[in-house]
Amino acid sequence: MDFSYSAHTADLLDKLGRFMDEHVYPAEPVYDEQIAAADNPHEQPQIMRELQARARELGLWNLFMTHDGLGAGLTNLEYAPLAEMVGRSIIGNEAINCSAPDTGNMEILAMFGTEEQKAQWLRPLLDCEIRSAFAMTEPAVASSDATNITSTIRRDGNDYVINGRKWYTSGILDPDCKLIIFMGKSDPEAPAYRRQSMILVPADAPGVEVLRDLPMFGFHDRLGHGEVQFTDVRVPAANMLGAEGDGFAIAQGRLGPGRMHYAMRAIGMAERALDLMCRRALERTAFGGPLADRGVVREWIARSRIEIDQIRLLVLKSSWLMDTEGNAAARSEVAAIKVAAMEVAHAVVDRAVQTFGAAGVSNDTVLARMHAITRALQIADGPNEVHLRTIARLEVNKHR
Numbered sequence: 001m002d003f004s005y006s007a008h009t010a011d012l013l014d015k016l017g018r019f020m021d022e023h024v025y026p027a028e029p030v031y032d033e034q035i036a037a038a039d040n041p042h043e044q045p046q047i048m049r050e051l052q053a054r055a056r057e058l059g060l061w062n063l064f065m066t067h068d069g070l071g072a073g074l075t076n077l078e079y080a081p082l083a084e085m086v087g088r089s090i091i092g093n094e095a096i097n098c099s100a101p102d103t104g105n106m107e108i109l110a111m112f113g114t115e116e117q118k119a120q121w122l123r124p125l126l127d128c129e130i131r132s133a134f135a136m137t138e139p140a141v142a143s144s145d146a147t148n149i150t151s152t153i154r155r156d157g158n159d160y161v162i163n164g165r166k167w168y169t170s171g172i173l174d175p176d177c178k179l180i181i182f183m184g185k186s187d188p189e190a191p192a193y194r195r196q197s198m199i200l201v202p203a204d205a206p207g208v209e210v211l212r213d214l215p216m217f218g219f220h221d222r223l224g225h226g227e228v229q230f231t232d233v234r235v236p237a238a239n240m241l242g243a244e245g246d247g248f249a250i251a252q253g254r255l256g257p258g259r260m261h262y263a264m265r266a267i268g269m270a271e272r273a274l275d276l277m278c279r280r281a282l283e284r285t286a287f288g289g290p291l292a293d294r295g296v297v298r299e300w301i302a303r304s305r306i307e308i309d310q311i312r313l314l315v316l317k318s319s320w321l322m323d324t325e326g327n328a329a330a331r332s333e334v335a336a337i338k339v340a341a342m343e344v345a346h347a348v349v350d351r352a353v354q355t356f357g358a359a360g361v362s363n364d365t366v367l368a369r370m371h372a373i374t375r376a377l378q379i380a381d382g383p384n385e386v387h388l389r390t391i392a393r394l395e396v397n398k399h400r
């Protein structure tokens with residue numbers, strides 16, 4: 001077993017480390033200030049455009065994309081430490097065009113899109129000229145079981161007609177969002193896993209109405225999480241992604257790598273929280289000594305180090321399995337890492353919040369936001385219980 005980085009990864013890590021120190025961390029407060037001052041808080045701030053231009057010049061662009069010729073040519077294993085490094089900043093992913101939901105959408109367009117669909121949507125997404133959203137979850141049904149999805153995609157001559165209500169459609173409020181990948185029922189009579197399809201819907205199509213911007217524990221993300229009504233939205237039949245009934249198969253393709261990316265970035269968040277916790281514990285004095293000398297704080301720090309290193313190893317193993325044996329072979333590990341990484345990151349961030357006292361719950365540090373993100377990501381992209389169900393099923397099956 002070799003734990004060293006490939007030459008390509010080592011070179012990119014070096015560049016990315018300098019980019020983070022010199023540009024991304026200093027831009028964090030500017031990003032927030034520009035959003036607060038903007039007429040539309042969902043518009044991309046100027047500082048982000050500058051970061052993206054710089055990242056592109058440095059070759060730090062679309063690093064997540066493992067499909068030939070579209071990204072930097074990295075494997076999942078090579079991307080993992082880079083995603084971790086960028087995950088230390090909440091604005092890091094966007095700066096290098098590696099943020100959800102665009103990453104997952106780009107992946108499925110690369111895998112399932114026609115040449116026309118790729119030219120119209122994938123190329124501008126890779127160049128960050130537009131952004132996209134993914135609309136699967138519905139307020140009215142338990143959407144962690146996607147067979148429940150009730151929205152409809154009905155064939156009508158050379159078009160499809162789309163109806164339904166979605167929510168937590170991330171990215172939809174960004175004025176640059178031009179594409180929605182919509183999941184709905186195209187054939188209610190088909191076998192359970194062939195009933196759903198995915199179709200490409202221009203965000204400005206008549207009948208698409210964003211009803212509200214949903215918060216995440218009170219935070220409103222720049223990209224926005226929309227509740228969206230689709231009423232008789234008509235798109236050409238050529239907008240179907242793959243074939244009718246392919247919705248579930250495509251969803252699997254989308255979520256495997258995406259879950260790994262979340263886990264990789266969660267390690268970055270946990271590392272940043274641990275850094276902050278250690279520094280604060282050294283400088284803050286209570287009852288006659290620095291917090292860093294208290295046994296309980298030392299235990300929080302030590303446990304955080306152990307847990308972070310454990311999940312990093314699991315991320316690397318899962319990435320390696322995906323690279324060498326494919327996404328399907330890594331199913332149990334990917335499910336495991338989605339649960340474990342978020343739980344660990346949340347626990348570490350929570351200890352850091354406690355170490356900071358009131359400052360930890362203010363917005364003066366990144367901790368409160370990281371607390372919300374690492375909690376919400378135990379629901380988004382499949383709740384923990386659904387991943388545990390997958391792991392248990394695969395495990396029990398070994399003994400049948």
Ligand SMILES: Cc1cc2nc3c(=O)[nH]c(=O)nc-3n(C[C@H](O)[C@H](O)[C@H](O)COP(=O)(O)OP(=O)(O)OC[C@H]3O[C@@H](n4cnc5c(N)ncnc54)[C@H](O)[C@@H]3O)c2cc1C
Pocket residue numbers: 101133134135136137138141142143144145167168169170171216225376377379380381382383384385386389
């Ligand atoms: C910040 C954020 C961003 C999101 N972005 C998007 C997006 O861009 N596009 C999109 O389509 N969706 C998005 N979602 C929605 C997310 O994917 C869903 O919330 C998730 O799949 C769960 O569906 P649900 O909310 O309908 O919960 P439900 O299906 O109603 O489940 C509720 C709870 O039941 C429990 N549960 C479910 N199944 C089981 C089981 N088998 N065993 C035991 N317990 C179980 C779980 O604890 C679960 O949390 C986002 C959510 C959040 C919070």
